[in-house]
Amino acid sequence: MSKTIKIRAQQKGDTCHVKALIKHPMETGLRKDKKTGKKIPAHFIQEVNCAHEGENVLTGLWGGAVSTNPYLAFEFEGAKKGDKVTLSWADNKGESDSVETTIR
Numbered sequence: 281m282s283k284t285i286k287i288r289a290q291q292k293g294d295t296c297h298v299k300a301l302i303k304h305p306m307e308t309g310l311r312k313d314k315k316t317g318k319k320i321p322a323h324f325i326q327e328v329n330c331a332h333e334g335e336n337v338l339t340g341l342w343g344g345a346v347s348t349n350p351y352l353a354f355e356f357e358g359a360k361k362g363d364k365v366t367l368s369w370a371d372n373k374g375e376s377d378s379v380e381t382t383i384r
Contacts, residue, residue, distance in 0.1 A: 282379035289365040289383040296359035296383055298330060300352045300367050308344035323373055328352065331366045332359050359383055 287300040302325065309322025328340040337356045352367075359365070361383050368378035 282377050284377045285367055285369070285379040287365070287367050287379055287381045289359075289381050291359060291361045291383050294357050295355045296332070296357070296363075296365070297355050298353065298365060298367070302328075302350050302352065302369060302377075304349060304369075304371065306344065306346050306348045306350065310344070323371065325350070325369045325371045328367070328369045330354070330368075332356065333363050334366075 284303040285300060287298065289296055289298045291297075304325055305323050306325065307320050307323040309319065311320045312318065313320055322344060324344045324346065325342045328338070328342060329336060330338040338354055340352070342350075363383045364380055365383060366378060366380045368376065370376040
């Protein structure tokens with residue numbers, strides 16, 4: 281079970297609708313700590329991937345401009361109820377996470 285990703289995949293007609301919420305600080309590296317005045321180090325997701333039954337259906341290349349705890353929603357065709365969808369991310373500090381869900 282993922283600690284940072286909540287995902288839902290739902291089939292509607294010929295289209296699979298995927299919604300995901302990713303818990304991540306998404307720091308740009310440009311903000312300063314109000315107490316110390318020092319810059320907060322950059323810490324952001326660089327790549328998001330989604331696969332349907334092992335076949336990649338989405339690759340997102342992100343940067344520091346994406347908001348804290350980003351929400352991602354997209355659609356793709358060619359899926360059916362009961363298929364598996366996997367979402368993963370990797371950030372600029374080498375951290376990553378992945379989760380798999382079944383299409384409802």
